[in-house]
Amino acid sequence: MKGKAALESTQMVEVEVMRKFSVENVIKETPDTYTLMLKPLDKKEYSFVPGQFNMLYAFGVGEVPISMSGDPDEKYLIAHTVRAVGAVTNALVNTKKPGFIGLRGPFGNGWPLEKAKGKDVIIVAGGIGLAPLRPAIYYILKHRKEYGKFFFLYGARTPNDLLYKKELKEWKSRFDMDAFITVDAGDEKWTGNVGVVTTLFKRIKLDPDNTYAFVCGPEIMMKFTVLELRNQGLTDDKIYISMERNMKCGMGLCGHCQFGPYFVCKDGPIFSMDQINRFFGRREV
């Protein structure tokens, strides 16, 4: 097929396909996870809603979807927490000036922070799943009076795998939130809870008609967290989870992120359980 006839092109025109950011600071969170603080090279502000993600591009290597993990009010220094496990993520965390990171976004919806106003909120995070939830935590703490009780449960595999350790300490010491942290396996220095994140549910009592839950973590962790939330009487319309699927375009055009009838990139990544309970937890959907 000589498919080029209708699409012959040699001329290139300079168009901004992505915004460019420099890496201002790299914070090592765990042995393989880093938070990159990105500054817009065009000096224009960048806004997002907690729970959204960007497509980050490493020059010549590729592009990956990464959630924003910082304060949504910070418009000139955008935090992304990246686990460096592949070619692109390794290239991203090793980007040094004058190198740049290309950014397309923000994509996707956000946590239902408006809807939850006047209600109690429980945030449950597993591992790096805390990253897209941290902007929501910042938001709630900043608008603390607009929410009722605020619970935060966080689990990681080991103490070493806990993200944002300083902040965890601060959150635990606050009187206006109930924060519980656990690890699957402790080490010699760990004096906290041991067990998966769902074991923390026995510590709390939720008001089922008056509570919104935001959950992010590995799918298996979310599956059992949803069961615990239901046990406490929460209905599916109040349980929100952030899904992960392969995302290439971010715009619902490439098809990769399909999850049942949804494109995770444009219809999600955050879904209420009543939207997806037909598909969630089903193998290989």
Add this chain to the structure above:
Amino acid sequence: MSQQKSCFALDAERFGDLIGVLKDLGYVVYGPVERDGAIVCDLIDSVEQIPKGLSDVQMPGSYRLVKRDDGRYFGYVVGPQSPKYVLRPSQHLLFKVRKDGKTMLPQPDVKKIAFVGLRSCDLKAIEILDKILLQGPYVDNTYAALRKGALFIAVNCTEPGNNCFCTSMNTGPFAQSGYDICITELLNDGNHVFILDVITDKGAEVVNRLGCRNATDEELSAVSRLMEEAKNKIKKKLNVENIKDDLYKNLEHPHWNEISNRCLACGNCTLVCPTCFCTSVFDKTSLSLDMAERWEVWDSCFSIDYSYIHGGSIRQSIMSRYRQWLMHKLATWVDQFGTFGCVGCGRCITWCPVGIDIVEEANKVRG
């Protein structure tokens, strides 16, 4: 036919004039061409390239061209290539990036395209692609550029194939919409005429230049008769009533596993499908490392990489990949875009190397 007023007749001998007019009007013409034992969609310079006197015999997993001696132009149905091959190129450059971050977009010198010989099912497929790629929230610029200004000359199927089930999907065998000119080929007693149904100004421009006489009442009633006959020739049926809910209910049906014993996950069905739109991208750099490119290529939900996330692919088993594809075509597509992702063209049945039949499998899964 509803638009009787704008029906014209063109002697089949003058088919070449039609191609000529299209070229005069500045169109790049794509039409049916015989190559490698199949009718494919390719560039047409003159009418001689368009095969005459050929039929295709399509069965599950089988496609054969056979000669016929009546000199009919459109005595076959759909070949492996749909208009997707032209409108959504299988591989193309998205952009270039310089080391300093400057990005450059190709400015395609897109010519107006005229498609000759599209079938009703393919017109419907373009309508579906329009919905996905043009009607937001995001637009595919390449598709938009190629699609804009395109002229569609359809051909009504008077001899549907064995794998066709357009009547079930309500997409054929006669074109209902989405064309500029629609041809019905009449051939009897040595009388070889194209009846042209023109419904757009773009189509009228072509026909005016061409100069045709009006179709006679006799010819128009022959067209109607052929349409009825064609409908009745289609034996393959898929009952689409409640199919979405039936499939949703049967996500764990044992028949999915049975299919995966036969399915090779080769992805042929997704390549030949006129509505399968999935793509992937790859990045490459120049040897000097100062310029990078991003290319878009077709992808298939049958590849294991398609659903890859950190930790492994979501759909490891062939069972789950076939299920994803079929469920998308006949169930989730409806929720996504308000239409089926299947137009009943039968290509996936014909070009499946092991002859898996979407109609049969869907019916079995429904129990």
